[in-house]
Amino acid sequence: xxxxxxxxxxxxxxxxxxxxxxxxxxxxxxxxxxxxxxxxxxxxxxxxxxxxxxxxxxxxxxxxxxxxxxxxxxxxxxxxxxxxxxxxxxxxxxxxxxxxxxxxxxxxxxxxxxxxxxxxxxxxxxxxxxxxxxxxxxxxxxxxxxxxxxxxxxxxxxxxxxxxxxxxxxxxxxxxxxxxxxxxxxxxxxxxxxxxxxxxxxxxxxxxxxxxxxxxxxxxxxxxxxxxxxxxxxxxx
Numbered sequence: 483x484x485x486x487x488x489x490x491x492x493x494x495x496x497x498x499x500x501x502x503x504x505x506x507x508x509x510x511x512x513x514x515x516x517x518x519x520x521x522x523x524x525x526x527x528x529x530x531x532x533x534x535x536x537x538x539x540x541x542x543x544x545x546x547x548x549x550x551x552x553x554x555x556x557x558x559x560x561x562x563x564x565x566x567x568x569x570x571x572x573x574x575x576x577x578x579x580x581x582x583x584x585x586x587x588x589x590x591x592x593x594x595x596x597x598x599x600x601x602x603x604x605x606x607x608x609x610x611x612x613x614x615x616x617x618x619x620x621x622x623x624x625x626x627x628x629x630x631x632x633x634x635x636x637x638x639x640x641x642x643x644x645x646x647x648x649x650x651x652x653x654x655x656x657x658x659x660x661x662x663x664x665x666x667x668x669x670x671x672x673x674x675x676x677x678x679x680x681x682x683x684x685x686x687x688x689x690x691x692x693x694x695x696x697x698x699x700x701x702x703x704x705x706x707x708x709x710x711x712x713x714x715x716x717x718x719x
Contacts, residue, residue: 517551
């Protein structure tokens with residue numbers, strides 16, 4: 483029996499438009515003394531179950547700066563560089579195509595989530611081996627209402643949703659490689675827009691196991707998120 487080829491697809495190509503110019507590149511922004519990307523890389527490099535780390539970058543300048551961070555770390559896995567597309571799903575599709583066709587499983591992660599831990603990465607790999615698809619997530623604690631029409635918030639009807647059935651999706655999201663590649667090929671061929679990788683998998687009716695992540699794993703979207711994550715790291719240390 484051949485050895486597993488487990489891959490991590492690290493997405494760093496996003497534009498970060500919602501940072502409103504507060505930092506040049508949120509993936510390279512300083513976070514507790516190191517770039518955001520360095521925190522992500524350390525977590526994935528720590529997993530002995532991973533064979534390949536593919537880094538999806540935006541342009542040559544960003545690749546050079548990411549590579550400088552890479553050179554400062556000890557990475558036992560093979561590293562592959564892939565230039566991303568204009569949108570996230572295009573970057574994922576290009577990244578999946580660049581991985582070996584005989585890859586076993588692939589974890590897809592937004593580098594804007596720098597607090598993911600090696601423990602959770604290994605838990606995802608163990609779960610995807612058994613179930614075929616898995617994702618970190620956490621239950622929604624807020625009361626969520628749905629409005630009748632997007633953008634209309636004045637004097638509108640508010641529809642109650644069952645909070646017990648609502649989960650906030652995180653990354654990494656993990657799949658059998660052949661399944662998620664086929665799913666993104668389907669999305670690309672039919673011109674679909676998907677919100678995340680689990681949504682792409684759902685296009686082929688692939689069911690996903692949710693792993694309740696009790697560790698904070700927020701996404702950097704605005705400048706305030708950087709302050710919050712810095713505080714979380716300070717508390718952790």
